[in-house]
Amino acid sequence: MHAKVREGRVIKLEGNPESPINQGRLCSRGQAALQGLYNPDRVTDPMARGANGQWQKLTWDDAVGRLQAQVKQARGKGIAFVTGLESGSFGELVDAWMKEIGGRHVTYEPFAFEALREGNRIAFGTAAIPSYDFASARYILSFGADFMETWLSPVGYQNAFTRAHAFEAGRDGSMAKFVYVGPRLSLTGMSADEWIVPKPGTEFMLALAMASVILTERLAPPPPDALRLQHLLPGPERIAGSVGVEAGKIQRLARDFAASKGGLAVAGGIAAQYGSGALLVAAANVLNYVAGQVGKTVKFGPNHALEAAGSFKQLADLVADMRAEKISLLLVHGANPGHSLPAAFSEALGHVGYKVSLASYWDETAAAADLVLPDFHPLEQWNDSRPQAGVYALQQPVMQPVFPNTRHAGDVLLQVAGKSGGFKDYVQTRWRALHVRYGHGRSFEDFWNDALQHGGIYSEAPAQTVRLGPEISRLMGGAADTSLQLTTLRGSRSFPIRSRKSPGTAGWRCIPTPRPSGSSPTAMSCSSSRPMERCVRPSGSRQVSARTSSRSPRGRDTRRTADMRRTDPSMPSSS
Template sequence: MMNSGFDRRDFLKVLGWGGAAVALSGCGNGSVEDGKETVVSYVETNDYMIPSISVYFNSTCAQCDAGCSITGRLREGRVLKLEGNPDSTINRGKTCGLGQAGVQHHYNPDRVREPLLRTGSSGEAITWEKAYALIAEKTKGVSGEEIAFLSGGVSGHLKVLLGNYLDSFGCKNHFAYEAIAPAVLRAANKKSYGVEMPRFNIGKAKVVLSFGADFLGSWVSPVHFSQQYAQFRKGVDGQRGVLIQVESKMTLTGANADRWLVVRPGTEGILALGLINALGAHGVALSGDVAAAVKGYDKARVSKDTGVSAEQIDKIVALLKARTPSLVLAGSAAEGYAHGSQNAAAINLLNQVLGNVGKTVEVAEVVPFPQMAPTTGNTAALRKLNDGLAAGKYKVLFSYAANPVFTAPGAMKFKDNMAKAGFKVVFAHYLDETALQADLVLPLDSALEDWNTQVPEYLATCAQINIQQPLMEKLHANTRGMGDILLALLKQRRAEEYKGFEDYYAYLRGAMLKNKAALGGGKLDDDTFWNETLSKGIVKLEGRVGGLSGRASAAGLTLPAPAAVDAQYPLQLIPSVNASLRDGRHTNQPWLQESPDPLTTIVWDSWVEIHPRKAAELGIVEGDIVEVSGKNGSIKAQAYLFPGIHPDAVSIPLGRGHEAMGRYAKGYGVNPFQILDPVFDKETGELALHETRVKISKAGSRVIVVKDEGVVGGMQMGKKIAVRVSSDKVKLSEEV
């Protein structure tokens, strides 16, 4: 320590003078920067394009398949912000966080900008002419059976073009793959109600009993359901709706529930049948076959199997009886087992017993153009493709809007099998794991630069076709729209038929104008109709209404007893779906990486959720790096103690753990897809996401978990602001 009589106060004075000196010399015009920046003017422009004044264009969000309509705000020709389009009956002017991040998909610095041809281990930039010529050469003389086209869910005119391209080869191998899709539910709904996706009217229900359906976070159409949920909470006839969530790992919806019930993983169907049985015992009329099917599911057995107490079952039954209509939802947590179809069927049966079919489970309208109806993705398609690839059946493989190298379970060895295809073309926005395996990578326009039409799978109150249109000029000169690429490829095959269409825009406009009358523009001239369509961004239609069959039957309903505890792998792995990251296709959007997980508040990393009791048993504390290992590999991540999970389960969020896909995705977190056991639903062949069994062990080191929640956050600063009440203590009489 300096001891010269020069104390702290003097030192501060000196500092102050120094500051004043800087400020003085900063006087004058030192900060006006003349002649340094460039002001770029337009070459030609519309009158409404005025610098610093925003203009708005309507389009459709492409971040997930829900089909929300968006309005983009532009200034100086650049899109700055996306908001919901109020005209859409799906999202009514709102968007979710995922949708908001859409601009980061567009401006992402890691987009592919040139067609890339593999030369050895690297890619060489080539021209589009060369790329098209190469595809023509590689597909020449190849039969339809030797071509496979993998895609995500597709709909609208893109689906028509894709279908026509494959038709030109006589190819039937279109595999629509979505890593996390309610495919088991679709099949179960088809059986129970006669349609794959009925309309779930949450707003009309007085009780919602959801079996792991995270409808506020990531299930089917979360923005739409969130608004329905608000209506449900306001209540019908002044009765605030009651939400009961049954699941093994708390989701965002579970966190919002009035009553959250933890259930032993996989026993959701048993609980549903137990509830039917109990309803029967309380005087609800059951048909003969239903009564017979649920006969064995008495309270004692159900309670033992599921871990839900008999008292709880009584409370739920009383609530369901007292308040009608109710609504029962089967979510991804119930679907993800080898008996997922049976679970979903049991849950749908409960809906029917409660008389909800036709009241809160309604028939959805259908867009009257079947050729544009969505081809929804599932995992059974991937399995079929994978088998074909393993057998070396395909000479040419196309892949669009799917990243199976990242999302397929490691045990399927998709990457190795993909290498067996002769020539692999990947249409990509980024060099993701699948694009890196390609022979030819074709760069796509972003969703804010491309033309398209979309028919959402889940339609809200009317049938509609969504228009996707460019919000701004292309950022990169050498990217192309998927529609333009398909059109160019079709011209190679059927030049005569498609020569009239200069580009996909011309095709789209032509196709829409041809059906002008059916699209509600019969009285308008072509230009007016087209301009109105583009400015609205939505075409609302008189939908074709089918009927619900309402014939959920108990026939063939057999639920297995809960699986015995595996001594070697005692825990169930629940790969959880985060509302922002979903299956990992948008992990490279930093807003999504940095927005905290709603339940754990963790950012930029993966974690393993463990019940505090289990953690204490294993001597694990928060931040311990734990190894989660199963039959098909192991991953290491930080532990997070979370009371909202079944003690015999651990959960790791999906979406992170990329080995490619750019600076914001690569190297953050771990990928639980890689260690999933390849178990499939017995009826539909869908991958059973929740059927993986694991063990966990401490891997030695410990880290500080990076999260928004403070060290005392879980305790609400010690002030008990919202007190947690265990569900046994909830008094039904006070609730209803």
């Protein structure tokens, strides 16, 4: 981004027109960043919780000394560092320091798009998140992905969608068509040319049926490895009743999608929050693949940095270790799990020996810490990031710190680790490797100054060829044995089930499973077109009910109830 400075103070922010990510645009949160910079409630000094529970100010030498002592004492007893997604030098510094002292680095993103990553892994064997070329698309099909709101890179996608969905001089043909598929009309859906309303949780069936039409009618040259799916994919007539969309409409959507020669199907949002969320993403991948659009509008290679985001399971494992008093020292930076996670995390904090928060604000996690070290605001610090493969963004301070006794978290970690130099020196050291690749004979000083002027280095990442993976049979209900995994911050349990295709549907059907010796009788009595929708547990265990409602196109309220009962009464309840 660009910052307008007057008399040493930032007064306006705008996007960097040279950045391939936002191309000069800036979202409302970016525009409002000045509110955080000048927030009078920022943490202004190092603070420690006294013996009486009251906060007291510290000098930086005292604060760093306390942290060094705690690190020395906690070695071998469990050290963990929780950060947000750090795709640049700071993340590498945390990784290196944790490796040196025997700790672990846990990346926590409240919106980590795990269903998107898992769906890509199921379809193509890679959890990478590709680049979606909305600008070149001629037919955009969104299965709940709110790409104009919060999905992945909304600023870039809004700009690209505007170019695709408008008449421009020199562009052949008409504007791209946008079809939104979802039971709820979101803000993104309101910009669509057509709204398809399926039953909640059945969107993946619609995507598979469209892929079936394209393969059966040879509407696009199919990749050789996609032909094996032809007799496994459900046809429109087979799933029309389950989805709530007429077979003729499904056929029309498939034919239009293939005929556009530039189709783009994306999946996410609320639609990816069902139990079939990963299957929906994989089904959208299959649709793009059989239409020949993987490598064109869906490009693996220039992948999003979110592929490196952590998983909920990693955080659940950390909480379990905290509750078991296996974590002696916990550090948190760039994340507020005390607010965004269930109460189990806050409860587990009480079992941690010492807690340190490197934060700019008194958020819920900082308020529960024993030591709070005030961090710079992003507009006050040196840093870098890699938001997409091939893009290396460089960040410099645009003004002096508003509160002079704050300090960059990178400088603090380097001092605690006993390293010489500051975080700017550390960033420059990492960029010397980029100088070798992109310097083109210039001195490092010229290369560095040029990168500062342009906001980074922008290169093209090489394309990555993907093929259908072996797990794609899960989409067709072809697995003979599978399990339902339930993970919360209080524990994880896998429920074994057998599955078979239900006559006339494309979904799963839960049937009785052989019970282990000595266990209670199992009675799983569900038959549904939605994957794993109703599973009944043995007698004596607790029942958890979830109800979702949607409004049908005719205005009637349709309600579906899913009852899931645990097969292990000893498993702790979740909040």
